[in-house]
Amino acid sequence: MRKPWPRTASQRFEGWRAEFERHRSHHAPTGRHFRVTSAYCEQLYGAHGGRTEATTLGDLGELAELEKRIVRSQQVVWDAHAAEVMAAVSEGGLEATAEALREDEQWIRRLHRDGQPVDVSTDAARWVSGVLGTCPANPLIRAEEIWGLWLSVAGARQICVRVRDDLILELVDAGSPRTHLARALGWSYSRFQRHLARLEEDRTDLALRAAAGQVPGVIGLESRRSARSEKA
Template identity: 75%
Template sequence: MARPWPRTPTARFERWRDEFVQHREGHAPTGRNFRVTSDYSYQLYGTHGGRSEATTLEDLGYLTEVESRIARSQRVVWDAHAAEVMVAAAEGGLEATAEALREDEQWIRRLHRDGRPVDVSSDAARWVSGVLGTCPPNPLIRAEEIWGLWLSVVGSRRICTGVRDQLILELIDAGRPRTHVTRTLGWSYERFQRHLARLEDDRVELDRRAAIGEIPGVIGLEAHRSTREGQA
């Protein structure tokens, strides 16, 4: 496949780059007008049907469906970002575009290889349109602003997996058969075992840090018991 980018930047790209530098300086420290916040990630989580309370195996199955919906939105936003980067690279070339966006050249090659036409029927495409509605016709600026949206969708997915993982531990602690949990997740048993081992290791480490006071506002159970015994 022929390269989609020239060897040297065009005059149009130079203008885009100058506008992009001014845009970043005007929106310090993130470099973009779009703000990535935990509140917005929670909003996106709710938009995909996410819930904060989950206690049953059925809830676990539901959270798996929510994560799949978020992953599809994540893909749409990724594709929209890739499309803008490719427009920029077609004028600026690989090296100049990578330098302007502060990305690795291989990253842009990956975008070119893996990017797909944007699914315009999706809700995520409408979110992208909302972000682009605030942007000038500059693909560098547009790519950067869409990246903020992508980070927000990633944040909503992390919220989902956090609720899911906590529920996994609660179900296992309650004696729910691991095969039932695995089947609900739609995973192989080997994948589930590896994931559960990581969750349990993380919980042990969190308890250890809480016990020695490394987590502000949290006190480990053993430390709490020792304090009460000392006061008795």
């Protein structure tokens, strides 16, 4: 039987909280020593076998498998984060821990419900160990630093999704059968159709905004025409 969470924070927890606040202030504005950068997200994407160029139906299937690998890494990092939060809860209780981490109590309950033992055989577990190697024995600090790693793995997944979605549109535009694309992704046809509809809607919206000069770094065709007219 699990030990019930304390109703009031222990003196030990109060020490953790004070140290955590100093840590957060020292590493403003993110509150953590770990930095989530595009370069590190790209590095993690590559560590999972990510590619930046994809052109074929086979590539689409590989991207689907790649995303699954990244999702598994996210779960390992999530589990490590949950373990540290639960270590804090064991001394601080639910309310005080949520307050210290600036999280909702339901979020912590979700971590308690969904967190699993960390799969130490994975690369993700080794990345977690690397992050924890910079941390004091304070679960509040350790939880926050690990969360930075989770955001980085999520960034790697976003890169994968972007490459995958660009390829979906390219293949559809080239006339590839949609049933074949759905099969390569391991999706039902209805799921693929819903996703494609969103992608096409987003592409149309982006084109309209670009034409109106509302996309930074992109000058719409109408804007160019207007500029040429003014110079004439």
